[in-house]
Amino acid sequence: MALAAVFARLFGDDPPIEFRAYDGSRCGSSGSPAAIVVNSPLALAHLAAAPGELGLARAYVNGHIEVLGDMYTALAAFPSFRVSDIPWKLRAELAARLVGYRFWWPVQPPPQENRGNSGRRHSKRRDSESISYHYDVSNLFYEWVLGPSMTYTCAVFEHGDATLEQAQYAKHDLVARKLGLTEGMRLLDIGAGWGGMVLHAAEHYGVRAVGVTLSRSQAEWAQRVIADRGLSELAEVRHQDYRDVPETDFDAVSSIGLTEHIGRQQLPSYFRFLRGKLRPGGKLLNHCITRPDSSYPARTGKFISRYVFPDGELEPPGELMSRMHDSGLEVRHEENLREHYALTLAGWCANLDRNWDKAVAEVGHGRARVWRLYMAASRLAFERDQIQLHQMLGVRSEGTISPMPLRPDW
Template identity: 80%
Template sequence: MALAAVFARVFGDDLPIEFRAYDGSRHGPSGCSAAIVLKSPLALAHLASAPGELGLARAYVNGHLEVRGDMYTALAAFPPIEVADIPLGQRIELAARLGAYRMWWPVSPPAEENRAARGRRHSKSRDSRSVSYHYDVSNQFYEWVLGPSMTYTCAVFEREDATLEQAQHEKHDLVARKLGLREGMSLLDIGAGWGGMVLHAAEHYGVRAIGVTLSEEQADWARHTIAERGLSHLAEVRYQDYRDVPETGFDAVSSIGLTEHIGRDQLPGYFRSLRDRLRVGGRLLNHCITRPDGSYPARPGKFIRRYVFPDGELESPAEILGRMNDNGFEVRHEENLREHYALTLAGWCANLDRNWRKAVAEVGPARARVWRLYMAASRLAFERDDIQLHQTLGVRSDGGASSMPLRPDW
């Protein structure tokens, strides 16, 4: 049987996807909005050496398998499928096909794959390397993907047709309102990225804001932008671990997209550290991606773990809320914004597609493919409720007065 037909049978003959293979075979309806193309025997060699998600990802990152058309459309067309779900006869046929490729075309993982974890998990040095791996790619690349806001976290859409920039502004403003920011207050923003929250708090609320990040490139970009906007008297972004911030007595702390890098065992210390940096009555807004529940492991799949977020972990909402509550915070509000992250990722995917040639020239085809695949897959995961985005607001209470309004005023 032709190669294209073999793969079509595995995933389903009625998919709105066209399969093409280097042997000239095609299967599926023509004129589809997306097509899967096996460009060389090396694609099958990758799949033979690592069956499933990782082998397919390696083949795509290395350019031996191509997705023509819209990546999100292609991924959305595939039903969730495990090797055990494939009928035995088809598994035998597929194994027979792949066995020869593994023998005659040995392959190595792409150079972009992060496999060499060194040092104690979530130590300062290992966290620094993991963050640098993902964020110290190229500020220019991120500008093309993220847009002018340079904000790499979930936006908040007041309406579905809002622009990405409007939604990122609304996200920062929602955080500021939840934290009760007012002129003259102080804010610590941990995992500050390119300084979006720090800039917003200083520019729109007159707040003295300090941000910290483990990415040198992010810190350099933020410092330049702060100076350019004339906000150096209010705003600062440091290349620093949040655990090393010496100041205390902040009125508010924001953690936007950092908790995913902390690790479950470190959560108690993480929340205690943030509590100790707040004054009594000060608020913490924790914004992070979570699993829907705690019924499966916290670590993401092999592709995300090796190509996107080394050492990343997604906890359940209950884990985040419980650890926050048990380590110095009275939890006052919580909400799930997962649909907003799907919309955010749709905007980033569109930006990458629009700037594809420039992005490939900047960071290379393999790394650009990693971002194309992971952002489209993440969009789909948020839509399907495979992952969520939760904002949890807590206050450092003195055991009585919380300094919170009787009803939310944001």
């Protein structure tokens, strides 16, 4: 049976995207905005070795499957189905067909795949390895993807035609205003990345800001920028685990994009630790990706866990809010910004496409493909409410009237 015929049996005779295969078969309209091309029998060997998203990802990262046109357009047009939707007879035929490929065309995972870090899950050493795997890729690569802000978290678009840089500035300023930052305050920013929040707080609010990150290359980049802007007396980004920060009595703590790496079992100690860093009346802004509900596991799928964020876990917003309250942090405001993350990812995808040749030369074809696939898929997931982005503002109120305004003033 020709490969295109298999595709047609799975998705219908007139799929919204074009499908081409190395055996010369094809289906779908040649004028489709995107096309999936199976370049080699090795693509089917990957599917035989790891059916589902992992096998498809391996085949794409290795170049045995190609996506022509915009990746997001291809993923959005691709019919959504589950294995259980495929009739048993067709599933048996597919399994029988793939067995031969697995036997005659043995394959290995691409070298970009993380097969698991050593040590106890979410120990300091293992967390350091996981963060280094994703973030210590190349600062130059991230500059091309993220743009001048070097901010790798959800932006806030105050209007639909805002640029990515404007939206990242708006995000940092929203966090600063929610925290009530004023000149002379002390801010701890955990998971500081390339120092975006630390720089914003010091430069625009006169705040003494300390940031920590497990990525050495991020910390070194941030320290250079801090020095270049003449902010060394106010701002610092350290290569340090947040659990090793010795200072206390901060007026505010920001955690922007870190909680996804914490793990459910560590949430109580995480929030207790952050509360302990605050002075009475101090505020915590927790900004992180979540899953919409508790109906599916917290741990990310095989593609994300092996190629993007090892040991990543997404909790539902209610779980985070409960753990904050349990630790003595009174939640005073919460909002879901998932559409904003879809817009942010659209900007990053456009940046990667614009700088594709340079990105491939810097980090290699396989790793560039990982980023192209995961960012487009994540954009679609935010649009479809499969994942969300929540900001939660908590106060160490000590059982008294809190320092919060009667109504939000940001």
